Amino acid sequence: MHLVENPWVWAIHKTKENSCKRGHKKVYTHQDSCLLKALRLPLTQILTFGKIWKASLPKRLNNPLLSFYCTNNLFLFISFLSMKESIYYPSRDDPDSVEICYKHIKCLDPQTPLTSPVMNFYIRYLHQQASSSRATFHFFNTFFYNKLRNVVSEQKNNKKNPFDKLRRWWKGVHLLQKAYILIPVNDMFHWSLVIICIPDKEESQPIVLHLDSSGLHCSRSIFQNITSFLKEECCYLDHEAGLSDLPISGYWKYLCDHIEEKVLEVPQQKNHYDCGLFVLLFMERFIEEAPERLQKKDLAVFGRHWFKPEEASILRSKIRKLLMEKFRNESSKK
Structure with missing residues (x-):
């Protein structure tokens, strides 16, 4: 991936390029829409995503979004943006299912x-x-x-x-x-x-x-x-x-x-x-x-x-891991 001065311009260009390959300028995939969604987010939120995914941001790069691209974390970044806002456990069809929003994982910090x-x-x-x-x-x-x-x-x-x-x-x-x-x-x-x-x-x-x-x-x-x-x-x-x-x-x-x-x-x-x-x-x-x-x-x-x-801390990590796995599995079904 080549470095460019403005990563926003690169992202828009890349999204349009992918759409053109499909034969129509207005055809976007879910991945494209997630990428465009990223462009509308404040940099503070993007930095938060970096902490969540433990992405290593090079000090020499001032733009955090560019750092994501340059450190091969684009897939993780898009995966995060693609994550469903809520899921049902064990399934939506279960009358006793529990709805969990992604934001609820924050309480496992x-x-x-x-x-x-x-x-x-x-x-x-x-x-x-x-x-x-x-x-x-x-x-x-x-x-x-x-x-x-x-x-x-x-x-x-x-x-x-x-x-x-x-x-x-x-x-x-x-x-x-x-x-x-x-x-x-x-x-x-x-x-x-x-x-x-x-x-x-x-x-x-x-x-x-x-x-x-x-x-x-x-x-x-x-x-x-x-x-x-x-x-x-x-x-x-x-x-x-x-x-x-x-x-x-x-x-x-x-x-x-x-x-x-x-x-x-x-x-x-x-x-x-x-x-x-x-x-x-x-x-x-x-x-x-x-x-x-x-x-x-x-x-x-x-x-x-x-x-x-001390086992409480171990359980905290276990529940977080379980929930992240459930969210990833549900998001992959889109």
């Missing part, structure tokens, strides 16, 4: 709290991975708990049962047949995790676990909301659907009045921004290590030394 779209992407990813596990799981997204809390609050002053509308969140799913129900909690700019453990024997009882990497959330309030949720679901199944399909059907109404609540000792974050990563790590490790049905004796597995806090 160092020292940055995770946002709900990225949290929900990885929760959905873990859901896919858990399908091969011996235990059965149900994952709620990051918006469910706040909805549940509002419903519990409304229930006290509402003649109609607000839980009827909430039940749409798990339509078609027999929750109490699952071994575990995982609920991320977001409140006061902090994330924690609730895990509901469903027994399959009458001598056992439901256990609700609360995992918090900094102890900021009020466990008592969370337990009250979760208990109300379980009792309402038992009551609904007893009157509307029947409890006969549950692992210990005749015992469930009794069990809902004997739910054990446990605040787990877990690894603690050393900063104010890794709480979302810790919740995802709690989920990931729990899925890997949980028995088919959890009992009290199994709680010994957890503790402050369950994993090293």
Whole structure:
């Protein structure tokens, strides 16, 4: 590639040249349109792209766009501009798919709290991975708990049962047949995790676990909301659907009045921004290590030394890599 004084002129010339080869001056490929799109971007944005792609810009070249061309990064630059603005995981046809915008990847930068779209992407990813596990799981997204809390609050002053509308969140799913129900909690700019453990024997009882990497959330309030949720679901199944399909059907109404609540000792974050990563790590490790049905004796597995806090940074890189791969794959389908 020959150097020219004005890279903008070169880019326009190159785009027109490619179009002429196709027999018509007004015919442009997607690559051409991306190149023209680049010409309209401020130089500050182009420099940002250079940082993202770790492009080495020669100091002797003052024009950053020219530096991209001269350092053989044109393909990467165009690939970035060609990237889809949003994707759906696992697919757009999936009714439970998660939409992620490219801008959401920014929250995976160092020292940055995770946002709900990225949290929900990885929760959905873990859901896919858990399908091969011996235990059965149900994952709620990051918006469910706040909805549940509002419903519990409304229930006290509402003649109609607000839980009827909430039940749409798990339509078609027999929750109490699952071994575990995982609920991320977001409140006061902090994330924690609730895990509901469903027994399959009458001598056992439901256990609700609360995992918090900094102890900021009020466990008592969370337990009250979760208990109300379980009792309402038992009551609904007893009157509307029947409890006969549950692992210990005749015992469930009794069990809902004997739910054990446990605040787990877990690894603690050393900063104010890794709480979302810790919740995802709690989920990931729990899925890997949980028995088919959890009992009290199994709680010994957890503790402050369950994993090293530094693993949060590793997970941050892993999620970024996964998302970049998904965006590249979707963009290549254009």
